Amino acid sequence: MVRIIGSPSRYIQGKGTLSELTKYTEKFGKKMLVLVSKSGKGRVEEKLNTAVNGTDTELVWEIFNGECSKGEVERIRKTVEEQKCDIVVGIGGGKILDTAKAVAYYANISAVCVPTAASTDAPCSALSVLYTDDGQFDEYLWLPKNPDIVLLDYDIVATAPIRLIISGMGDALATYFETRACMRSDATSCMGGKVSKTAMALSELCYQTLISDGPKAKLSLESGACTAAVENVIEANTYLSGIGFESGGIAAAHAVHNGLTCIEETHHKYHGEKVAFGVITQLMLENVPEDELEEVLDFCIRVGLPVTLQDLGIEKIDRAQLLKAAELACAESDTAHNMPFEVTPETVLNAMLAADRVGHYYKNLFA
Structure with a gap:
């Protein structure tokens, strides 16, 4: 290919x-x-x-x-x-x-x-x-x-509401992890080809830029300043993530976002905010090492991205409602199937529940 x-x-x-x-x-x-x-x-x-x-x-x-x-x-x-x-x-x-x-x-x-x-x-x-x-x-x-x-x-x-650029960070956060999953599964990218080394490198640079400059960019914007960190995050959110996801691919994180759109309580949340929770869900599906999970959660909490279902507006967990979201995420035409293993509504539901619990744990730990 x-x-x-x-x-x-x-x-x-x-x-x-x-x-x-x-x-x-x-x-x-x-x-x-x-x-x-x-x-x-x-x-x-x-x-x-x-x-x-x-x-x-x-x-x-x-x-x-x-x-x-x-x-x-x-x-x-x-x-x-x-x-x-x-x-x-x-x-x-x-x-x-x-x-x-x-x-x-x-x-x-x-x-x-x-x-x-x-x-x-x-x-x-x-x-x-x-x-x-x-x-x-x-x-x-x-x-x-x-x-x-x-x-x-x-x-x-740089003068837009800060929540918007933070949402962009949530969307961009998925790029590296989804491209990596697509490379591991040998999935077909959004461009109709296989994941290139360039796409993987851009996706990794996107992630590294977010981790190094994201929190600084948020603080800069809160002070009304457009600093080098802000400019770097704008590039990461827009170009690095855009080229990375399209030439690399999307997987469970965005599929979870799509599933969550069926829950009315999440409709007031931005795309990237729901994707950020999708990233944590994907990492739970993959059972990544604790240090990687902790780095992602620390980043999300520091910049203000959702890490729990409550952060998304879901005050009371309804397993039947979440199962419906998981089923939508696993629709035949969606991208959860780009993961390098079988993904089912049951495994996505369990990953969302675990992501929620992990999010609460780290919010308390970093408080």
């Missing part, structure tokens, strides 16, 4: 980059559909107006309805067609970016991802995660190519 590495055509990260957007997009087209939330528009409108000032690029604004669903993708695709846009620019969180990528695919136009927070590894990937209109996981939409441009502006990303 071939080894395949996917990446965006351009990855741009720096201060004031959004005000220079047209410098990077001019070769793709002149009419942009800008997909953004109502509140997000207020944060970026001035910068985008600066970017198009003095150029012949035209902006068409579209407000995101809140869910990356098939209906929302089709609604925006129709607008693209009616307005004759040749670029779709998604500005916001993971669901907006995934929607923009899906729209670009169906409309056969260029895709630009502009995260307003380093909260997921979605921007760089050739993947859109589709949900139902009420927020439950629906399916993965694998795309034929990565975005044309991924652009992060420190003026926006």
